[in-house]
Amino acid sequence: MINESLLKPKSIVVVGASEDITKPGGKLLKNILEGGYQGNLYVINPRHDTVQGIASYKSVADLPQIPDLAILAIPAQLCVSVTEELTQKGTRAFIVISAGFSEDGPEGKKLEEALTKAINKVDGTLIGPNCIGVLTPTYSGIFTSPVPRLDPKGCDFVSGSGSTAVFILESALPKGLTFASLISVGNSAQLGIEEVLEHWDHTYVPGRSSDIKLIYVEHIQNPDKLLKHASSLVRKGCRIAAIKSGITEAGKRATASHTGAMASADSAVEALFRKAGIVRCFGREELTTVASVFNYPRLEGKNLAIITHAGGAGVMLTDALSQGGLAIPPIEGKDRDHLLSLLNPGASASNPIDILATGTAEQLGQVIEYCDQKMDNIHGMIVIFGSTGLSRVFDAYQTIHEKMKQCRKPVFPILPSISSAREEVEFFLSHGHINFPDEVMLGRALTTIHQTPLPADEEIFKEGIDLEEIRTIIKAAPEGFLDPGTINDLLQAAGIPVVQEGVATSRKELLALARQFEYPVALKVVGPVHKSDVGGVILNIKSDEHLIAEYKRMRKIKGVKSVLIQKMQTGTELFIGAKYEPTFGHVILCGLGGIFVEALGDHSSGLAPLTFNEARSMVRSLKSYPIIRGIRGQEGINEDQFVEIIVRLSTLLRFATEIKEMDLNPLIGNSNEIRVVDARMRIEK
Amino acid sequence: MINESLLKPKSIVVVGASEDITKPGGKLLKNILEGGYQGNLYVINPRHDTVQGIASYKSVADLPQIPDLAILAIPAQLCVSVTEELTQKGTRAFIVISAGFSEDGPEGKKLEEALTKAINKVDGTLIGPNCIGVLTPTYSGIFTSPVPRLDPKGCDFVSGSGSTAVFILESALPKGLTFASLISVGNSAQLGIEEVLEHWDHTYVPGRSSDIKLIYVEHIQNPDKLLKHASSLVRKGCRIAAIKSGITEAGKRATASHTGAMASADSAVEALFRKAGIVRCFGREELTTVASVFNYPRLEGKNLAIITHAGGAGVMLTDALSQGGLAIPPIEGKDRDHLLSLLNPGASASNPIDILATGTAEQLGQVIEYCDQKMDNIHGMIVIFGSTGLSRVFDAYQTIHEKMKQCRKPVFPILPSISSAREEVEFFLSHGHINFPDEVMLGRALTTIHQTPLPADEEIFKEGIDLEEIRTIIKAAPEGFLDPGTINDLLQAAGIPVVQEGVATSRKELLALARQFEYPVALKVVGPVHKSDVGGVILNIKSDEHLIAEYKRMRKIKGVKSVLIQKMQTGTELFIGAKYEPTFGHVILCGLGGIFVEALGDHSSGLAPLTFNEARSMVRSLKSYPIIRGIRGQEGINEDQFVEIIVRLSTLLRFATEIKEMDLNPLIGNSNEIRVVDARMRIEK
Structure with missing residues (x-):
């Protein structure tokens, strides 16, 4: 179980912290310091009195206080004894970033078992070993860069691979995604992906916990547990996106060589994710784009209005959305007339709504507002607004920002001019929004989410089942x-229900069965092995006359004593x-x-x-x-x-x-x- | 026809140039000036003596020289007379960026026809109207931002939509893509996408012309011409990628509202692109990723080695490549042994080759070199190398750079740490390379290219066809x-070949036909409309006996005078x-x-x-x-x-x-x- 000492430690000791920030123990301490940790921070490093300005002690015995959390960055061989000392003193949370455990062979596996046993004995929490660490609002306990911006409503993220977690952050941060927590489970000696989900589920507080959960997993250890807590979280209002890698034959071999774990059969994973309501992604860019969509209000239907001042991007987006099952319904009648009345001559309101290159920020705002307030058959708006470099677009982006705050329906912004309108895009992002620079990638993320069903009920259907x-x-x-x-x-x-059939040895029996099944029926000889070769199979018989004629013919075939009559399933x-x-x-x-x-x-x-x-x-x-x-x-x-x-x-x-x-x-x-x-x-x- | 005056004008006049760079005429002049145009540059603007420091004249008559190229940024109504004056003086190339022509209705259409007629009369070149302009190594004649970096070996790019061209550049430039030319065809009054392709084809010089052609098209006017020149270019060694938008029903409506052009049926487009050897893309990010791959040597087979120091990304890439038909063949035997001998204990060489987080730049280089020189069944390498933020990776990127220069086979770099190793990535890009930050997007681009066949031959098969x-x-x-x-x-x-069949009115005829066709045969009554309802269809008859029995039975059915016997096609x-x-x-x-x-x-x-x-x-x-x-x-x-x-x-x-x-x-x-x-x-x- 994940305990409070891990999440909100009042004191931390970094065992093996170093002055050298190219070493995990050095960089991790630096990240904690730069992250502004408010509790008591200690270092154990026998060769120094201070490390990066923090008091350093020779051993556990020398520590002035029993730390809530110990982070170990020392050789694997030394981890067990230090851990035992700390557990005896009262430390109940451990993050072991050191490698050299079960991933390294039988010797390492023994060390890992001893480590886990020591911590289990005192009912403590262990993350790792062989991980990049843990990041919570309280402390930045990872040894890698980049360190994401923390935000209690940002993403909660658990990863089965440390380096992949880092690379996912690299894709997430430029988009403006923030994080509430990151847990790298490493070898999952005690706690794996499933236990982190369990923790999220048990501690979820509506309105206070983050509603966005991201998962990178290479091997699902406990599908039942994953299913239970993921679907529970989704039912509580969370949105979960996950990558399960290693899906193809070649990919499976890659997983095996990487973690020594056998990949689960992919259809089982597919089924599990569907049942849990998890949005399945296949790459980092896809995962972070879906997470970006999760930062916006939910789309409560499948009809979208596309509002643009540039036709081509609207057409490509329309293609991507329609192919994935979302709709861009034609706008007709009074809605169309009203929209056209707001716009310059030559504009189009048939959806996509093209306000033209000459369209103003005011017109843009009016169109967004009309779609939000007056059009019941529109469930969300996508605004494509770039710059041709002629003039600044601060006013348009200010309008989009304001409308996003006011609208009941989600408004997804596509601001493609990331270089020629860089300042304006940054101004827009500074309001806490996330931009989707590519319309087709947004379109595909929206349709992937749209195609993910809600989690299934848990009750088992038993009616009429003995x-x-x-x-x-x-x-x-x-x-x-x-x-x-x-x-x-x-x-x-x-x-x-199974097909009706019966064997007949007389015309009378045969006709009785035919009465019972109703025509059409199929007639097959009983006896000969290669029925069809001897003319012993006649399908689709529709009358007594034809039935009897075939029966008579078949009875003459050598070895035929009876016939099988089947209700012809057509x-x-x-x-x-x-x-x-x-x-x-x-x-x-x-x-x-x-x-x-x-x-x-x-x-x-x-x-x-x-x-x-x-x-x-x-x-x-x-x-x-x-x-x-x-x-x-x-x-x-x-x-x-x-x-x-x-x-x-x-x-x-x-x-x-x-x-x-x-x-x-x-x-x-x-x-x-x-x-x-x-x-x-x-x-x- | 596109002439030299358009591409390499010795003198240019910008009609309607302005001091105000928020106006097309102002921004266009600015771009030409900043692009370092070396020829004589004039302005016609009756209200000024100089514009942005360039001598301005009141009228065509006042110009000190007949300009090779005229760029018009004046109201549509004024374009025809100015054009006529210029053509009479001897100007033979025109870019009309002004809107208000055929896209605006019948009046505009007339103006466009008059404009085209004036230019056709002197065999001149017209680009536009209603376009963003033209960019060649000689001058930057577009009024939009961003202006791409020019490079004679960069992409040649033609676009049917000005704003989409701008947004494609926004996606292309951060990747490091450069451009040899950009032509925005606007309303294509005289020259459209097809004519630009024709020009590229006719002027192609191996080793000197750019080998990369990009197309954005909403309406294909002349499929034959597109096919002819695109396939000719591909045969000459070019690589072409294109977006044809407006593929779904909803997308078609969007095209119609945008350009007034009916979208072509999508299967025809699909067929055309296949026949021409064009790589079809569906979004801007996809197009620029494919173009990035085009900047690397060709993959001459389907087998790839993935070399990484981080397992997860390798697994996701393996999944993406295998799903798209490329292979990551297992590495076995002496190759595997040799690779392992180069690496640290715990490394894997079974493909992906995992050199571990502790792998050095030297090991990385040795592995790349071995794959290039010793492994005939490997056609290209993908190197995934990021940073966990602990140490700089300049040495690894220097190694990748050097190996890319030396290798016979393509080496595709995936450098995911765009923020924590920003300086190193920039150092790498400064050598003229293109980075693929997301492995799955590279994987999909490679498979899309792999799935595009070579252009078809032109000879028509006539053997045995009368x-x-x-x-x-x-x-x-x-x-x-x-x-x-x-x-x-x-x-x-x-x-x-068509199925064998015949009509029989006697047992003799029937048996003769059965002999000819060979069993099994099907027998059907001739006459009754609902044959099957009267027991008039028996399939799969395999013997004379069964055939005659059914014939006898069928002849008794009311209205049956003859039967149809067909060779039973199974x-x-x-x-x-x-x-x-x-x-x-x-x-x-x-x-x-x-x-x-x-x-x-x-x-x-x-x-x-x-x-x-x-x-x-x-x-x-x-x-x-x-x-x-x-x-x-x-x-x-x-x-x-x-x-x-x-x-x-x-x-x-x-x-x-x-x-x-x-x-x-x-x-x-x-x-x-x-x-x-x-x-x-x-x-x-």
């Missing part, structure tokens, strides 16, 4: 692939599959069936158990969703039922974790109903 | 949809379609058949006529290409034949431009052969 029966079947089943009968029983217990092939990922649980994939699933990779994933909202979001995020919805007069597929089957299956799997992999493939669906036509399950106990 | 017959059929055909017989004849004339459905786009010609689309084409939009496009290379690149760029190639033991599709059919169809269309739209849908193909099963064509004469 859990007792499922457990009984699973207990009785042997390991390996289940037989078709058992699979059918399981699906039935979960309320999942429609489109669908697919639901699941795989048990250790630590993650069942990852469920769905998509359209056939070879396309594999070739196009058009499937979406979720983690069991799934809610209806999650399953619906999975279905709707398929590229092939238009086929399910129905396109150009083509009949669609019963979406509600598809969603329900996915949910039912997820509950089944939640209570049958022995099922390690399974496929319902195909299900065949039309606008009326969906049924499982073939299924496969493998269990391990 | 062009005379095609013209005869087209001439004889009426307007509208062609009947199946005519379509068959056309396809046959082009050498495109395999996967494919699709080829074409649409005639005015000015572009036939855009040909191909993909897998069925509802997936529409729903997933998984098709690729090309412009007729197509070469085999182009058609192959179209087929291979399909997301569903793995299905054609064959996946996981599944039989693939005869790719060579698919490619050939696409080429044959493109030749057919090239010589039958009366065909305005057409579909071959489906073709059915397997690893053996592909045949057209259904086709539709509509002609307009």
Whole structure:
């Protein structure tokens, strides 16, 4: 657990602090001093009386006070004994920046275990080892540059890689992003990414805590914990963006060589982030752009107005937003007329609203205000305003600043003239705003956020699912692939519909089954192995006459004693599959069936158990969703039922974790109903 | 035609130059003066004797010399008469920055026509009107800021939008990109994007001209001309990147409101750029990042080594490169052993090569050198080297600089520490290099370039295509949809295989046809409209016995006098379609058949006529290409034949431009052969 001694230490000792600021121990002390730490600061360095002006002591025993927090920048071999001394005296928080622990081999691993044991024994907090440190509003305990500007409403940031954290700060600071805290977890000997999230969750105070959380993670140790606290934070009003690197095969090898950690299967990560409501990013620039958007009010719908004095940038932005699912609805009728009445001749108000190069700051302000107050179908405004270098644009930027303060809806500023209007942009940023110099990058960040669903509910759907029966079947089943009968029983217990079929040995039986199923039906011989080669498969039979004719013909085929009649499922092939990922649980994939699933990779994933909202979001995020919805007069597929089957299956799997992999493939669906036509399950106990 | 007077004027007059540098005429004169123009510079401004220190004259008649180039910054109404006076005296180049022409309505359009006519009459050059001007190594004739640094080997840049050109410069200059020229074509009254490309093509001198061309275009006026000169330039060794904005429905409306120009259908643009070998970009940051890559040597293969001292950035880069089709091949065996022998314990050489935070500049240099000289399967290196703020990294950047000069292979630098190592990064850039601060953005630029094919050959494939017959059929055909017989004849004339079929009215005929086609076959009744409802369609018949049984049964169905027997095409459905786009010609689309084409939009496009290379690149760029190639033991599709059919169809269309739209849908193909099963064509004469 992260304790107060770590976050708000009244006293700190830097063990191994140095005069030499090219050494971690030297630079870290310098950062603490420059950060204006207000508590008592001590140094342990036996070779000096003072270090950087701070009293230095030879050993723990010499310290005039028991420090709340100890920061260790000494060789790994020395860390354990110093730590033990300090814990015995009463120190309860430790940051170990020293390397040479588990990342270095078995010897280092032993040292790390001893270190952790010493701190756990007194219920203390350990960050690291092998990290760049911790930054809180109380102290700047990192040994790297740049040190971000601290702001209680800035980003909280946890990173699984120290150097990557530094590089993310390099991308963040020029944008004007500020930070409330930074924790570099290093080897995560005691506390990892998940525990930091847990801490953020447990200590969250609405209106006082930061609402923006950033994560860089290479290996997810405890998906359940991450899910629990991330989704809890999002429900409380936080916005979380994260990079999970190491997603491709080659990338995985890179992770392995880097941290010795196996990357989690990417679909599991994708599913986890969706379930938690985390906005997933793939690069530093993307992460800091999304974080910049988080600094603005939330977009409460998908309709945006683009207000610009330069057409081209508006067109590129429109392209980027539309491709990502946001809308730039046409402005028509009285709104359009009113806007045009505010503007110079030749202006356009059809959205993008082009106020022309001759447009004034006053006109800009009036347009923003009208969009904010009078247009209910507009949920946010993006203002593109640069300079051609002819005149200063202070007045326009002052107007944008004022409107941003007044508007109920978010206003995102794109000020592209970062060199020719440098002073004006700096003036604008000095009000605490963040600028988006590139319209397409803002557009992509907005759509990435827009496409991230809210976190899922936690309740498990159990209606019409016979859990007792499922457990009984699973207990009785042997390991390996289940037989078709058992699979059918399981699906039935979960309320999942399977295709109707029956075997007939006489015309009478056959016609009775046909009555029951209703035409069309398929007829297949029972007996011959290569049915189709002997003319033993006829699909889509629609009349008694045709049925009997084929029956008569088939009975004459050698080796045929009976026929299988199946309700002809007409429609489109669908697919639901699941795989048990250790630590993650069942990852469920769905998509359209056939070879396309594999070739196009058009499937979406979720983690069991799934809610209806999650399953619906999975279905709707398929590229092939238009086929399910129905396109150009083509009949669609019963979406509600598809969603329900996915949910039912997820509950089944939640209570049958022995099922390690399974496929319902195909299900065949039309606008009326969906049924499982073939299924496969493998269990391990 | 662009003439020397425009590019290298010995004398310039700025008509309407002003003391007021917030006015275009004032700022433009200032830029020319600050740009150090060496020729004779005059001003026409009747209210002053000098303007910004330059002699000012009352009228054209008063000028002491006939200027080579006139730049007009006066009201549109006055432009025509001044231009006529100047042309009569002998001026042959004009840049008209004034607005108020065709973009302003019918009156302005007339003025623009008169202006153009006056200049055309003397075979002069006109840039504009309604543009920001022209920048060449001789003079800085633009009225905007920023003015880029000129360099004969920098980018040549043509823009269809003045303000967008300015904003692109804002993104380009901080990266260190330099420019050889900028032409803002404005309303393109005489010269547009295409004519500028033509000029670049005709004046290209290897080793002396710039090899980097950038284009921003909202409306392609003359696709043939653009294709001709862009592909010629690429063949000569140039690299071209372009933004064509206005691609989505909403984006198109935006273009329309901006320039009054209808956006071209996006698939035609996509096809045009592919055919020309133009790297397509979608935003300013992307364009300038691609241009930055163009400043480095070409990557002559797809294998990259990543050399880093910080793991996380290497992992994210690996993800981005692999996803875009570039490879980070594992390094093994003696190469790996050798690299490890150069590095500190704990380093990794499996690619990414992690030299560790403790790695020295010397080690970095040795690794780069080894990759360059000893590893044939590595085509380029990406070096990620930042600073944690502990020590200066001048030595490492000096090493990277030196290795970049020495290496045969490209070395792309990612220096993320733009603030904590600002001085070092500036030192590095001062050697003329370009830095990529974000690894993922570099990764995406490299893959975008990698995915752009070389320009297509110009020769049209005619082997086995009876062009005379095609013209005869087209001439004889009426307007509208062609009947199946005519379509068959056309396809046959082009050498495109269609499915075998025949009608039989007797068992004997039927069996003869079955012999000819070979089993399996399909049997369909002729007569009834809803064939399948009456049991009138049986697929996949594999024996005489089954065939005759079905024939007997079918002949008893009411209204059935004969049956259609078709060779049963088994395999996967494919699709080829074409649409005639005015000015572009036939855009040909191909993909897998069925509802997936529409729903997933998984098709690729090309412009007729197509070469085999182009058609192959179209087929291979399909997301569903793995299905054609064959996946996981599944039989693939005869790719060579698919490619050939696409080429044959493109030749057919090239010589039958009366065909305005057409579909071959489906073709059915397997690893053996592909045949057209259904086709539709509509002609307009």
